[in-house]
Amino acid sequence: MKxxxxxxxxxxxxxxxxxxxxxxxxMAQVHALLMISTRPMSTEEIMQELSISxxxxxxxxxxxxxxxxxxxVSVPGxxxxxxxxxKDVWAxxxxxxxxxxxxELEPILKVLRKVNDVSGDGSEELKEFxxxxxxxxxxxxxxxxxxxxxxxxxxxxxxNTLMKIMK
Amino acid sequence: MKxxxxxxxxxxxxxxxxxxxxxxxxMAQVHALLMISTRPMSTEEIMQELSISxxxxxxxxxxxxxxxxxxxVSVPGxxxxxxxxxKDVWAxxxxxxxxxxxxELEPILKVLRKVNDVSGDGSEELKEFxxxxxxxxxxxxxxxxxxxxxxxxxxxxxxNTLMKIMK
DNA sequence: CTTTATTTTCAATATTTATTGAAAATTAAA
DNA sequence: TTTAATTTTCAATAAATATTGAAAATAAAG
Numbered sequence: 001m002k003x004x005x006x007x008x009x010x011x012x013x014x015x016x017x018x019x020x021x022x023x024x025x026x027m028a029q030v031h032a033l034l035m036i037s038t039r040p041m042s043t044e045e046i047m048q049e050l051s052i053s054x055x056x057x058x059x060x061x062x063x064x065x066x067x068x069x070x071x072x073v074s075v076p077g078x079x080x081x082x083x084x085x086x087k088d089v090w091a092x093x094x095x096x097x098x099x100x101x102x103x104e105l106e107p108i109l110k111v112l113r114k115v116n117d118v119s120g121d122g123s124e125e126l127k128e129f130x131x132x133x134x135x136x137x138x139x140x141x142x143x144x145x146x147x148x149x150x151x152x153x154x155x156x157x158x159x160n161t162l163m164k165i166m167k
Numbered sequence: 168m169k170x171x172x173x174x175x176x177x178x179x180x181x182x183x184x185x186x187x188x189x190x191x192x193x194m195a196q197v198h199a200l201l202m203i204s205t206r207p208m209s210t211e212e213i214m215q216e217l218s219i220s221x222x223x224x225x226x227x228x229x230x231x232x233x234x235x236x237x238x239x240v241s242v243p244g245x246x247x248x249x250x251x252x253x254k255d256v257w258a259x260x261x262x263x264x265x266x267x268x269x270x271e272l273e274p275i276l277k278v279l280r281k282v283n284d285v286s287g288d289g290s291e292e293l294k295e296f297x298x299x300x301x302x303x304x305x306x307x308x309x310x311x312x313x314x315x316x317x318x319x320x321x322x323x324x325x326x327n328t329l330m331k332i333m334k
Numbered sequence: 335c336t337t338t339a340t341t342t343t344c345a346a347t348a349t350t351t352a353t354t355g356a357a358a359a360t361t362a363a364a
Numbered sequence: 365t366t367t368a369a370t371t372t373t374c375a376a377t378a379a380a381t382a383t384t385g386a387a388a389a390t391a392a393a394g
Contacts, residue, residue, distance in 0.1 A: 001281065001282065001285050001286060003285055003292070003293055009278055009281070010278065010296075010300065013274070013278035014275075016271075016274070016275070020267070022187060024351085025352090026352080036295060036299050043371080044370095052353075053353060053355065054355075054371085054372095055353070055356095055374085058372065058373090059352095059353090059372090059373095079361080080369080080370060080371090089302045089303055089306045104184060107180070108180050108183070112177075112180075114173075115173040115176055117168060118169070120169065120170045125170070126170055128205045129173065129174065129203050132254065136256055139256045139260065161332050162313055162332075193383085210340085210341080220383060220385065221342095221384085222343080222385065222386095223382075225341065226342090226343095229342090246339060246392065247339080247341090248340085248341080338393080339390105339391090340390080340392090342387105342389070343388075344384105344385100344386100344387095345384105345385105345386100346383105346385095348383070348384085349380105349382070350380085351379085352378080352380085353377080353378070353379085354377075354378085356374100357372105357373085357375105358373075360371070361369085361370075361371085362369080362370095363366105363368085364368095
């Protein structure tokens with residue numbers, strides 16, 4: 001397999017995976033591009049490489065900055081901005097986990113805590129509702145705690161421990 | 168908070184969370200409805216409860232069956248079909264993990280294995296590409312293994328072990 | 335068979351989300 | 365300042381996705 005081919009396929013695949021991680025397709029593709037680049041890239045280069053418009057490039061770059069998985073680089077004597085990606089896969093995963101926790105898990109936890117506190121008669125329906133929301137809440141809280149640990153952890157410690165679990 | 172209000176809010180919130188789990192919104196709402204229902208529900212009832220069309224209800228019910236998180240129930244002497252959800256949150260999470268692993272992680276792993284095997288000169292670009300894809304592949308393989316363990320595990324064993332990690 | 339209840343399909347439509355590109359805003363240098 | 369390079373915004377448009385509803389298919393009952 002040739003380099004250009006491999007590169008295109010990776011960017012494509014990363015686009016799909018990123019999508020299922022809560023990024024959008026183009027955002028994930030810009031990220032993939034920066035991941036494999038040996039040097040920071042400008043908006044211009046990103047537009048060109050992915051054949052996307054200036055506006056699109058700009059918005060997705062900003063979204064990636066907002067997620068905290070790429071950063072600005074300024075080159076002395078140059079006016080335009082360059083961007084580079086966090087290359088450490090572990091740090092990347094932690095950052096994504098941090099954002100998803102904030103964007104997805106925390107909101108549902110809030111709702112589960114609230115609705116579990118429903119008032120009313122002792123009907124079968126209500127009992128079932130409380131039982132289900134309590135179970136969901138417990139599960140979500142455990143997941144949240146695990147995620148929290150993951151986010152704070154150091155790579156080796158975390159994997160080593162998990163490896164032991166998995167034997 | 169009143170029951171009807173709590174129910175609506177849960178269904179809404181579940182719709183959003185389900186979405187970030189790879190289901191679509193309506194699919195997740197149908198699922199939420201069946202989760203809190205004390206008895207199996209028919210297509211008719213689901214349509215009514217969520218104010219959606221027959222076609223929409225039918226398609227999303229089939230998608231849930233396909234994901235393996237709801238099942239058909241036939242009532243003796245009745246012609247129409249009823250549906251019920253897996254109520255065990257743990258079993259549900261494992262099933263979702265199983266499907267996502269199949270639908271998302273396996274495809275990217277396949278690509279990573281393939282592109283890591285790229286041929287070419289000893290250029291800096293190529294070296295970087297190989298380095299990045301190797302790291303991603305390792306990470307994805309570890310995640311895959313962990314997911315595999317999760318899917319096969321028993322609830323208590325898994326959480327107890329994780330609890331120890333988190334101390 | 336024929337009738338009738340029920341489920342499934344799918345073209346048309348609506349809704350949501352992503353993308354473009356040109357104009358406006360910003361920023362740094364002259 | 366003014367000029368020019370660069371970034372940002374955003375209304376218009378395109379593309380993708382979800383939803384409807386009626387017609388077709390299926391399957392049980394008479």
